[in-house]
Amino acid sequence: METLNGLKRTHYCGDLRESNIDEEVVLMGWVQKKRNLGGLVFVDLRDRSGICQIIFDTDVNAEAFAKAEKLGSEFVIAVKGKVAERSSKNPNLPTGDIEIFATELRILNKSETPPIYIKDDDNVSEELRLKYRYLDLRKPSMQKNLILRSKVASIVRNYLSQNNFCEIETPFLIKPTPEGARDYLVPSRVNEGKFYALPQSPQLFKQLLMVSGMDRYFQIVKCFRDEDLRADRQPEFTQIDCEMSFVEQEDVMEIMEKMVQTIFKEILNVEVSLPLPKMTYAEAMERYGSDKPDTRFGYELTNISDIVANCGFGVFANATKAGMSVRGINVEGKADDFTRKQITHLEDHAKTYRAKGLAWMKVGADREVTSPIAKFFTPEELTSILDRMNAKEGDLLLFVADKDTVVFDALGQVRLEVARRLDLLDNSTYKMLWVTEFPVFEEDEENGRFIAKHHPFTSPMDEDIDKLESGDKASLRAKAYDIVINGYEVGGGSVRIFNADVQQKMFKALGMTEEEANEKFGFLIDAFKYGTPPHAGIAFGLDRLIMILAGTTNIKDVIAFPKNQSAVCPMTNAPAPADDTQLQELSIRVALEEK
Amino acid sequence: METLNGLKRTHYCGDLRESNIDEEVVLMGWVQKKRNLGGLVFVDLRDRSGICQIIFDTDVNAEAFAKAEKLGSEFVIAVKGKVAERSSKNPNLPTGDIEIFATELRILNKSETPPIYIKDDDNVSEELRLKYRYLDLRKPSMQKNLILRSKVASIVRNYLSQNNFCEIETPFLIKPTPEGARDYLVPSRVNEGKFYALPQSPQLFKQLLMVSGMDRYFQIVKCFRDEDLRADRQPEFTQIDCEMSFVEQEDVMEIMEKMVQTIFKEILNVEVSLPLPKMTYAEAMERYGSDKPDTRFGYELTNISDIVANCGFGVFANATKAGMSVRGINVEGKADDFTRKQITHLEDHAKTYRAKGLAWMKVGADREVTSPIAKFFTPEELTSILDRMNAKEGDLLLFVADKDTVVFDALGQVRLEVARRLDLLDNSTYKMLWVTEFPVFEEDEENGRFIAKHHPFTSPMDEDIDKLESGDKASLRAKAYDIVINGYEVGGGSVRIFNADVQQKMFKALGMTEEEANEKFGFLIDAFKYGTPPHAGIAFGLDRLIMILAGTTNIKDVIAFPKNQSAVCPMTNAPAPADDTQLQELSIRVALEEK
Known part of the structure; x- marks a missing residue:
């Protein structure tokens, strides 16, 4: 192998243009392709910036030509040469107007045949891609994603700095708080038998920074949750974490939606018009069956409970009588796109979200209804349903009857599945909105208690704050807000409690004794005694945001070294x-037998 | 308590100037001081930016005045008012030319009496400062440090981005490698009985990013070492981590010293002239007894072994005969600054660095020597020593005789201690240099083997690479370089091995079998087979750099939430x-009894 020995690269491969013709350049990179043609050796040389064609001609330099003949795929080389106008231009390549006639070649390293192809449409298994990640990351699309990610982080930092936010690092070795998701634990050597936890978020520290008067904080920071993995979840993930003092909900929303606008403009040249639409949690559930509605398409939910309350179809009538609801969506004009078998697939999908079934009607000419359940309704009931659903010829109606929570979830998911099947999810359209007025609490049905929907530091709305002690927990609304893009929750935040009394009441409402609360969060309650300003914040999921900007649905495509579904690298x-x-x-021991 | 209810801050307290006179402003912050004077209430209002004087006058607004009378220290308030020229200007305060006549006051939160004073010269114990860190961080000096840190990170990121570096996040949950410092471990729940480690540095991942062709990587990233803590060590610390492909040592040095130059210019307005001086490791040890020499002052080491080889002073003569060395420093002109007792203190200091003693001579008129050991030398020997040491009247000479490693360490530390006692360490002077040609290996005397001085991925110098297998390990020099500022190692890096064979030889030289090497680093050796470019990198200790820029010697002053010496928060x-x-x-159990 040869060494650089003072040789300096002058250009990146992908940057050369007609304006460089006649320049002497030094390029360094990988052999993407080599072919012999008409007594010449052609090499496509690749680096991070792109590809450039090199020609080795024995008449130009015999030694370089001889070496070039021995090159293989993925060899690492340095080439000195002169830029020339290309004889047969390639309009598909940014450097397609030029080529380099090599006067010197150094082989800096060899390569065995790589176990995966270095090209974007390689069809190899994800496991193999992860095993040879250093090769997988040679693919132009992967490099593009990582560069995109770096750019977005840079835009975010510049935007926030310009807006007086100070980036402050918070600790990674923190106190375990058995609350919410599962912590990753780190045994302490010095403090025997004790453990640190890796942070699920810097929540408490950023609030303490507000207590300390740092005024505006941000951090792009890794967070950790030891949860079972799904396709879009990793054990470690990155947050854009922000907190502001002396502000209310609207101030946070305004400054943060401008940040999103800036990102989309600078990265995609997409204009986002502000202010973003706002929708309450209640409305989002009613209309989309989801607190992160994908508003790129319609098929909104409609409540027909009142119409079917006394109908002959037991499932609908009984549900209504039991205080549950019956709701449907109108897949307008798509009756013919779904066979019975395909509707059964949709029903299966609904069932994975706890629905007991999925009723359907197809609307024909003269609003004639085809449906296994049509016979259970009077003509007047059918007409009312069709009217309410705005149904016309060619429409497909889908219904779920159950508790609201199940109806919303199942029908909301069916709505998304229908859109996927109809290929309605255009990844170059971006529909954004704020969802507001989240419930303070949600019911943990398994354990029969209320838990914090957002987290225990979220302030109830002013008009609901007195209800903290009343008992009607389900009805309390919070000063919490999520930013939703194309059905993804990209960020979420809240106005925080900043009063020690209210915070204590909140802990109590969550079933903690004062002792427990002090044990876990005493330092926060203490801090609130010494002049805590009103404050509010938000955290964006960076991985998810990059996913949307990169137009991929696989979160592993935007992370350099992700874990697989078993949390293994x-x-x-x-x-x-x-x-x-x-x-x-x-001071620990592995104890497999105790499980 | 009152709420903002739509009230918006118009200015930060510290930003108001004469040009704002007659403007109506809204300020929010903390009551630093309140006093009643001549029927008025004066409040010093503090926020992150500084302090501004507010006047409550019952003639201006009686309600605000009445509320203001009830304010206490650290109350959080919002004030609306009109900026006026101050009647008695305060030239010591940036806002000293103005004051605000309040027309509205809202008390946003109260405060109990804080357990520590919110002022810089507070003398409270460090433990109390850490317990009430959210109050400690209200001190202007601490806020200044955090803002400085944020600015430096921003300068670094912009500089590196402009130089084509891409910021890429590497994983925090990695494979444990029992090598070098102690890892923090993280038990895996899904993979029972197995552990992740928190990274001591992203070393392997950044090298793999070079294998993947990312070309120039950087990251400002937390790293972790479970070592016993010293004053300037924390369990988690932050690195500016960089790696470049297709470069040699000089390229890294050039681009990185420009970064340091940019930081010092932008933060301190200090001009650093480039290129920085370079000194080999061997020279640094010979002259300063340290591989991170503080070159702000002289007192360099001088070897007198040859002169004293046969002298009558057994300690010197025997050491020399045993192949050890005798070296001294000349504390020029400072003989009178050190009493015998103070010299004994210096000797104690030397002994903590394993020296057996510290010999001394004071030089009087006509180069007459006062010293307990003077009698052991012939006049000729004394003259030779004085000549070699460049000694003249009023000089204090200090000597250590021992193995080179001990002599360098002990005398190097005595040199620093002398400078501290003479108050020569001017923190507004910055002396920077590169130390190069570090040894590849250092002897682990305890275990009688050689370990990597830098890390096992550092390339030996070209002329030494063949000696990897020869056995003369102590003499091998590495392509490694440290950047040293005022005696602190601020950054360190190396050219990496990028050839699988050489890497295997290195592992072997470190005493690993091929099997062990493959078990631990097989993926790296594999990666080197598929076209790895020449690459090199560096990592800066951000905490230490900020410490120097902030002019503090306590690393906790530049970290928002540090741990104490017991790794406790x-x-x-x-x-x-x-x-x-x-x-x-x-699947783990605490096992205290096993210790």
Whole structure:
């Protein structure tokens, strides 16, 4: 192998243009392709910026030509040469107007045949891609995603700095708080038998920074949750974390939607018009069956409970009588796009979201209804349903009857599934909105208690604050807000409680004794005694935001070294067994048998 | 308490000037001081930007005046008022030319008497400062440090982005490698009995990013080492981590010293002239007894071994005969500044660095030597020593005889201690240099083996690479470089091995079998087979750099929420015992008895 020995790169491969013709350049990169043609060797040389064609001609430099003949795929080389106008131009390549006649070639490293192809449409398994991540990341699309991510972080930082936010690092080794999601624990060696937790978010620290008068804080920061993984979830994820003092909900929304506008303009050249629409949680559930509605398409939910309250179809009538609801969506004009079998697939989909079934009607000419359940309704009831659903010839109506929570969830998911099947989800359209007035509490049905919908530091709305002690927990609304883009919750935040009394009442409402609250959050309650300003904040999921900007639906495509679904890194084989000595130093022991 | 209810801040307190006179402003912040004077209430209102004087006058607004009388220290208030020229100007305050006549006052929150004073010269214990960190961080000096830190990070990011570096996040949950410092471990729940480690640095991942062709990477990133804490060490610390492809040592040095130059110019308005001086490791040890020499002052080391080889002073003669060395420093002109007792203190200092003693001579008129050991030398020997040491009247000479490693360390530390006692360490002078040609290996005397001085991925110098297998390990020099500012190692890096064979030889030289090497670093050796470019990098300690820029010697002053010397957070009481249920889920058990 040869060395650089003072040789300096002059250009990146992808940057050369006609204006460089006749310049002597030095390029360095990887052999994407080599072919012999008409006594010449052609090499496509690749670096981060793109590809450039190099020609080795024995008449130009015999030594370089001889070496070039021995090149293989993914060899690392340095080439000195002269830029020339290309004889047969390639309009599909940014550098397609030029080529380089090589006067010197150094082979800096060789390569065995790589186990995966270095091209975007490679169809290899995800596991193999992760095992050879360093090769997978050679793909132009992956490099584009990482560069995009770096750019977005830079735009965010500049925007927030210009708006007086100060980036402050908060600790990674914090106190475990068995609350909300599961913590990753870190055994302490010095403090035997004790544990740190990795932060699920810097929530408490950013609030304490407001207590300390830092006024406007942000951080782009890794957070950790030890939850079972889904396609769009990783054990570690990155947040754009913000907090502001002396502001109300509207101030946070205004400054943050401008940030989103700036990102979309600078990255995609997409104009986002502000202010973004706002929708209450209640309205979002009623209309979309979701607190993160995808508003790129219609098919909104309609409540027909009153119409079917006394109908002959037991499922509908009984549900209504039991205080549940019957709701439907009108898949307008698409009756013919769904066979019975396909509707059964939709029903299966609804059932995975706890619905007991999915009723359907197809509307024909003269609003004639085809449906297994049509016979249970009087003609007047059918007409009322069709009227309410705005149904006309060619429409497909889908219904779910159940508790509201189930109806919303199942029908909301069916609505999305229908859109996917009809290919309505255009990833180059961006529909954004704020969802507001979230419930303070949600019911933990399994344990029969109320838990915080957002987190225990979220302020109830002013008019609801006195109800904290009343008992009607389900009705309390919070000063909480999510920003939703194309059905993804991209960010969420709230106005915080900043009064020690209210905070204590909140902990009590969540079932904590004062002792427990002090044990877990005593320092926060203490801090609230010494002049805490009103404050509010928000956190954006950076991974998800980049996913949307990159137009991918796989979160692993925007993370350099992600884990697989088993929280394993197939490249390094993390996690791995630990040394006994080290475990002893940490005062812990592996105890598989206790499970 | 009152609410903002739509009230918006118009200015920060510290920003108001004469040009704002007659404007109506809304300020929000903390009551720094309140006093009644001549029927008026004067309040110093503080926010992140500074302090502004507010006057409550019952003739201007009686309600506001009445409320103001009830204000206490650290109350949080919002004030509306009109800016006026101050009657008695305060030239010591940026806002000293103006004052605000309040027309409205809202008390947003009260405060109990804070347990620590909110002022810079507060003398409270560090433990109390950490317990009430949210109050400690209200001190102007602490806020200044955090803002400085945010600015430096921003300058670094902009500089590196402009130089084609891409910020890429590497994982925090990685594979444990029992090598070098102690890892923090994180038990895996899903993969029972296995552990992640928190990264000591992103070393392997940044090298893999070079393999993947990302070309120039950087990251400002938290790293973790479970070592016993010293004053300037924290369990988690922040690195500016960089890696570049297709470069050599000089390229990294050039681009990085320009970054340092940019930081010092933008933050301190200090001009750093480039290129920085370079000094080999060998020279740094010979002259300063340290691989991070503080070159703000002289007192360099001088070798007198040859002169004293046969002298009558057994300590010197025997050391020399045993192949050790005798070296001294000349504390020029300071003989009278050190009493015998003070020299004994210096000797004690030397002994903590393993020296057996510290010999001294004071030089009087006509170069007459006062010294307990003078009698052991012939006049010729004394003259030779004085000549070699460049000694003249009024000089204090200090000597250590021992193995080179001990002599360098002890005398180097005595040199620093002398400078501290003479108050020579001017924190507004910045002396920077590169130290190069570090040894590849250092001897682990305890275990009688060689370990990597930098890390096992550092390339030996070209002329030394063949010696990897020869056995003369102590003599091998590496392509490694540290940047040193005022005696602090602020950054360190190296050219990396990028050839699988050389890497295997390195692992072997470090005593690993091929199997062990593959088990630990197989993915890296694999990666090197598929076209790895030459690459090199560096990592800066951000905390230390900020410490120097902020002119403090306490690293806790530049970290928002540091741990104490026991790795405990006195505010939150982290670490803490964990739930049994959670430990069971993680398949671990606390085993205190095993220690």
